[in-house]
Amino acid sequence: MMPESGWRQGRAATRKDDTMPSAHETIDTEVKNNDVVLFMKGTPQFPMCGFSGQCVQILDYLGVPYKGVNVLDDAELRQGIKEYTNWPTIPQLYVKGEFVGGCDIIREMFQSGELATHFTGAGVPVKQTANG
Amino acid sequence: MTVKDRIVATLTRELRPEALEVLDESHQHAGHMGSRPSGESHFRVRVTAEAFAGRSRVDRHRAINALLADELRPDGIHALAIEAWAPGEAGR
Numbered sequence: 001m002m003p004e005s006g007w008r009q010g011r012a013a014t015r016k017d018d019t020m021p022s023a024h025e026t027i028d029t030e031v032k033n034n035d036v037v038l039f040m041k042g043t044p045q046f047p048m049c050g051f052s053g054q055c056v057q058i059l060d061y062l063g064v065p066y067k068g069v070n071v072l073d074d075a076e077l078r079q080g081i082k083e084y085t086n087w088p089t090i091p092q093l094y095v096k097g098e099f100v101g102g103c104d105i106i107r108e109m110f111q112s113g114e115l116a117t118h119f120t121g122a123g124v125p126v127k128q129t130a131n132g
Numbered sequence: 133m134t135v136k137d138r139i140v141a142t143l144t145r146e147l148r149p150e151a152l153e154v155l156d157e158s159h160q161h162a163g164h165m166g167s168r169p170s171g172e173s174h175f176r177v178r179v180t181a182e183a184f185a186g187r188s189r190v191d192r193h194r195a196i197n198a199l200l201a202d203e204l205r206p207d208g209i210h211a212l213a214i215e216a217w218a219p220g221e222a223g224r
Binding site for chain 2: 100
């Protein structure tokens, strides 16, 4: 969907070392090896964008263990996650290898209680729900 | 033509929405990451359209993102908040 069709070429041109995993491989590894992954700007401790910060607050509130991946650390990762998910914005939440949504969807699902249900349905323990 | 005008025109043409509201919220993010001197960085779309009936949230957002791909280029707008409903759905 994004107009830049050639990110693989762009990656090849900027790769420092052929043994480095591609952004696609890095993302694949993260979402398959971690039950809950939030691709975000900044870190859970120091979000660098309000939308990423909102998602961190929601995940922290629910008390689910998750891994935050800072896309600002790596330009290839920042572009690669958009193409991997076919989703043009960040943050992006993955649960059990499956894309759940961006900030708006996460917030809507949290408020309606669906997010907690989604986690428990996926076998991820939740400490509390939106309604306490 | 402002970015907001283009978003309204595109979504009106492609979705024939029952209701459409496009808000330029750039002023709320002035000085934050992604804000631009020209303004026009942060937008919110509230849209109700028959096309969304029976489709998941992710599908609805992907449809809107695809229609607005030109605006979402890396040098385009910084943020697009989306609230997408089918006619008759609660939540608005």
